[in-house]
Amino acid sequence: MGNEPEARHVDDAVKLETSGAQAGIRVSIVRIDSPPVNALGRAVRDGIVAAVKRARDDRDTQAIVLICAGRTFIAGADIREFGKPAQGATLPEVEAALEDSEKPVIAAIHGTALGGGLEVALACHYRVAVAAARLGLPEVKLGILPGAGGTQRLPRVVGVEKALEMMTSGEPISATEAHAQGLVDELVSGELEAGAVAFAARAASERWPLKKVRDQNGKLVAAKDQAELFLSWRKSVGKKSRGQPAPLQIVECVEAAVHMPFEEGLRFERRAFTELLASPESKAQRYYFFAEREATKVADVPSDTPRRKLAKVGVIGAGTMGGGIAMNFLNAGTPVVIVEQKQDALERGVSVIRKNYERTASKGKLTQAELEKRMALLTPTLALEAVADCDLVIEAVFESMAIKREVFGTLDQLCKPGAILATNTSYLDVNELAACTKRPADVIGLHFFSPANVMKLLEIVRGSATAKDVIATAMALGKTIGKNAVLVGVCRGFVGNRILAARRDQAQQLISEGAMPWDVDRVLEDFGMPMGPFAMGDLAGLDIGWDAQNSKGESVLRDKLCELGRRGQKTSAGYYTYDPKTRERSIDPVVEQLVRDFAKKSGQAERAVTDQEILERCLYAMVNEGAKIVEEGIAQRASDIDVVWVNGYGWPVYRGGPMFWADSVGLPKIVASIEGYEKQYGAAWKPAALLKKLAAEGKSFTR
Numbered sequence: 001m002g003n004e005p006e007a008r009h010v011d012d013a014v015k016l017e018t019s020g021a022q023a024g025i026r027v028s029i030v031r032i033d034s035p036p037v038n039a040l041g042r043a044v045r046d047g048i049v050a051a052v053k054r055a056r057d058d059r060d061t062q063a064i065v066l067i068c069a070g071r072t073f074i075a076g077a078d079i080r081e082f083g084k085p086a087q088g089a090t091l092p093e094v095e096a097a098l099e100d101s102e103k104p105v106i107a108a109i110h111g112t113a114l115g116g117g118l119e120v121a122l123a124c125h126y127r128v129a130v131a132a133a134r135l136g137l138p139e140v141k142l143g144i145l146p147g148a149g150g151t152q153r154l155p156r157v158v159g160v161e162k163a164l165e166m167m168t169s170g171e172p173i174s175a176t177e178a179h180a181q182g183l184v185d186e187l188v189s190g191e192l193e194a195g196a197v198a199f200a201a202r203a204a205s206e207r208w209p210l211k212k213v214r215d216q217n218g219k220l221v222a223a224k225d226q227a228e229l230f231l232s233w234r235k236s237v238g239k240k241s242r243g244q245p246a247p248l249q250i251v252e253c254v255e256a257a258v259h260m261p262f263e264e265g266l267r268f269e270r271r272a273f274t275e276l277l278a279s280p281e282s283k284a285q286r287y288y289f290f291a292e293r294e295a296t297k298v299a300d301v302p303s304d305t306p307r308r309k310l311a312k313v314g315v316i317g318a319g320t321m322g323g324g325i326a327m328n329f330l331n332a333g334t335p336v337v338i339v340e341q342k343q344d345a346l347e348r349g350v351s352v353i354r355k356n357y358e359r360t361a362s363k364g365k366l367t368q369a370e371l372e373k374r375m376a377l378l379t380p381t382l383a384l385e386a387v388a389d390c391d392l393v394i395e396a397v398f399e400s401m402a403i404k405r406e407v408f409g410t411l412d413q414l415c416k417p418g419a420i421l422a423t424n425t426s427y428l429d430v431n432e433l434a435a436c437t438k439r440p441a442d443v444i445g446l447h448f449f450s451p452a453n454v455m456k457l458l459e460i461v462r463g464s465a466t467a468k469d470v471i472a473t474a475m476a477l478g479k480t481i482g483k484n485a486v487l488v489g490v491c492r493g494f495v496g497n498r499i500l501a502a503r504r505d506q507a508q509q510l511i512s513e514g515a516m517p518w519d520v521d522r523v524l525e526d527f528g529m530p531m532g533p534f535a536m537g538d539l540a541g542l543d544i545g546w547d548a549q550n551s552k553g554e555s556v557l558r559d560k561l562c563e564l565g566r567r568g569q570k571t572s573a574g575y576y577t578y579d580p581k582t583r584e585r586s587i588d589p590v591v592e593q594l595v596r597d598f599a600k601k602s603g604q605a606e607r608a609v610t611d612q613e614i615l616e617r618c619l620y621a622m623v624n625e626g627a628k629i630v631e632e633g634i635a636q637r638a639s640d641i642d643v644v645w646v647n648g649y650g651w652p653v654y655r656g657g658p659m660f661w662a663d664s665v666g667l668p669k670i671v672a673s674i675e676g677y678e679k680q681y682g683a684a685w686k687p688a689a690l691l692k693k694l695a696a697e698g699k700s701f702t703r
């Protein structure tokens with residue numbers, strides 16, 4: 001009796017149906033229906049085992065189709081179950097039920113077959129898919145590896161190189177490519193279920209062999225004597241995956257697939273999987289997976305809030321930022337009007353867009369026809385009036401309040417009622433801009449990151465009057481153009497740049513106390529950041545925001561470097577010297593001397609600054625600023641800050657983000673250090689009230 005509700009639940013997630021007879025052959029359908037993505041939670045695993053058993057026991061059934069309801073085939077293991085005690089049927093037991101069936105089992109794939117989903121499909125005898133489906137093993141993105149036979153089965157089907165490529169990148173392939181690789185046996189052009197049933201009926205009536213991937217060793221043979229193959233994969237994967245153990249472990253497992261019998265290979269894979277699952281890197285990456293999805297939710301804007309139509313977009317400014325922003329919409333098939341003040345600037349902007357597309361086309365990632373189609377959606381003009389009928393207008397003009405105020409005043413006059421007026425400002429007060437219009441409810445910040453056509457982050461800045469449907473529309477827009485949108489409030493620099501400024505201040509302070517710019521960069525790069533703050537300054541250009549007329553080279557090191565013509569990578573010299581051809585950076589004794597001179601002038605006694613101090617001061621300052629941001633309600637939740645920093649600033653995902661990282665260090669430890677710095681350096685280091693409170697209560701930001 002006690003088992004009854006459980007049994008009903010199993011039936012809810014997986015149903016067994018019959019398709020009726022196809023040319024005298026009865027096909028049973030195992031239909032998984034577990035929204036949103038048919039993940040392999042306990043109910044689904046138990047349900048598949050039970051349904052397959054019933055189909056196998058059913059005398060009339062001659063073939064079985066495994067298919068999913070809703071938007072996708074199985075999208076993987078249920079990540080929420082990771083780290084919890086195993087219950088019900090295991091994934092290998094599900095696979096055994098399918099693989100050992102004496103009746104052919106056909107996986108029918110639509111949407112995405114990912115992770116455990118693809119592993120389940122690989123345990124079926126055949127796989128059919130619609131052309132739009134995608135198949136992949138993305139576990140590496142969660143800091144783990146395919147733990148249900150994927151590392152052993154995939155190379156047997158697509159070969160060692162392709163399997164390594166798919167598993168170490170985690171990127172899915174299209175069904176068309178999967179078909180060409182032998183991973184999909186047939187592409188179904190019409191309705192998937194009917195196609196899969198017809199395929200299954202053929203398999204049964206023509207008595208096709210029950211193909212078990214585990215027994216197919218043909219594609220492994222070639223790799224047996226190629227020790228260099230794995231050596232070179234180890235090298236290239238090791239270089240790319242700094243700090244992450246999973247990619248290298250995947251190479252080990254595939255090598256095991258080549259050299260060990262199947263069952264032994266499975267055991268090897270399981271050990272590696274279990275080890276990775278417990279690693280701090282995987283914990284951080286799994287946290288981050290959910291953090292990204294959480295960021296799409298806005299507490300007071302329910303998901304059913306009506307959205308405004310965005311059929312036509314205006315972009316003001318055809319510079320680097322405006323052009324990049326426009327490309328996002330062109331890529332999504334939305335017509336864009338792009339406005340500039342001068343003909344030559346307009347032409348330059350349009351030609352940069354075209355060149356970007358040509359570069360993509362030359363890599364084979366875009367056809368010429370698609371390129372022309374996107375360019376045809378673009379209307380370049382000098383007339384601001386042309387944005388009058390746009391549903392959304394984004395200004396990307398020079399970062400000056402006076403200029404932006406003027407633009408907003410004009411847009412208010414020109415734009416149709418209901419149009420969303422957006423600013424791409426990175427620092428300025430969105431409320432002040434909204435106040436230049438008679439429609440502050442329609443004004444919002446859309447802060448893209450450079451290059452705007454590439455970077456995944458979009459900070460959506462909510463003004464005090466921004467309407468809820470405008471917020472809902474902007475958040476949905478993020479998804480349409482493939483960005484990770486994070487809602488933030490108004491303050492200088494919003495979330496990302498405000499925290500960046502806190503780190504920059506510490507970096508500068510550290511070099512006035514005896515650290516060298518390259519020490520600071522090295523410590524942060526060893527931590528996993530793609531670039532330290534000084535190298536980043538050189539890349540961006542040290543003269544951004546520098547005023548030659550009012551340069552303070554006597555007291556400000558950055559100004560001094562600019563005065564010397566050291567304006568960053570573009571002049572082959574900044575904090576570092578750069579090889580003009582390779583852009584390789586090297587330490588310059590001239591800068592070393594300058595740093596020492598400035599440190600002397602600052603009046604602080606020069607001392608040895610340890611790597612540990614560099615790391616703590618740079619990162620604790622970020623954490624403290626992050627805490628203030630949450631406390632002030634600028635970010636909805638601490639995990640949103642992590643999404644901003646991973647997506648926009650290259651914080652290593654395997655460390656979760658600054659707030660998750662702070663939790664893993666321990667908040668009391670951070671508070672103690674910050675209080676020490678406060679005594680030494682004063683109010684700039686005042687600990688955030690929220691940080692102190694959480695530490696005192698034994699709580700954390702993200703767990």
Ligand code: CAA
Binds near residue numbers: 072
């Ligand atoms: N487990 C649990 N929940 C999952 C999930 C999973 N594997 N995949 C997605 N979800 C949840 C999301 O958290 C989200 O929940 P909320 O609505 O409550 O926020 C919901 O499903 C919808 O997800 P998305 O917003 O991401 O939807 P989408 O349509 O944009 O994308 C998707 C769909 C492509 C499947 C995407 O969700 C995705 O990439 N999922 C993860 C796939 C993955 O990593 N699979 C491997 C899992 S590990 C594994 O399988 C290990 C093994 O070898 C045994």
